[in-house]
Amino acid sequence: MKNNVKKVIPKFKNEKEENDFWDSHDSKDFLDWSRAVKMTNPKLKPSLKTISIRLPESVIEELKLLANKRDIPYQSLLKMFLMERVEKELLLISDQG
Numbered sequence: 001m002k003n004n005v006k007k008v009i010p011k012f013k014n015e016k017e018e019n020d021f022w023d024s025h026d027s028k029d030f031l032d033w034s035r036a037v038k039m040t041n042p043k044l045k046p047s048l049k050t051i052s053i054r055l056p057e058s059v060i061e062e063l064k065l066l067a068n069k070r071d072i073p074y075q076s077l078l079k080m081f082l083m084e085r086v087e088k089e090l091l092l093i094s095d096q097g
Contacts, residue, residue, distance in 0.1 A: 006030055 007030050012018040060074070067074035
């Protein structure tokens, strides 16, 4: 019979300490995921990380033109394009597996 006793999640001093902890621990040792309820929080904003990417100037100019037609910043349009493609690729992977 499986041991249902779960470990206690420690208190963290900051977000980095919490991230480091979860990078090296499995949440199933602390939480009973069979009792989890799916929730959405539309006001929650994802954590962002700044990256540097080199693109041809012509691509940037074309992005700016497309973004201008949609009346949004070109960096926002680039993020939208990336997210759409990532979601498409993830669906392809899940359909194959």
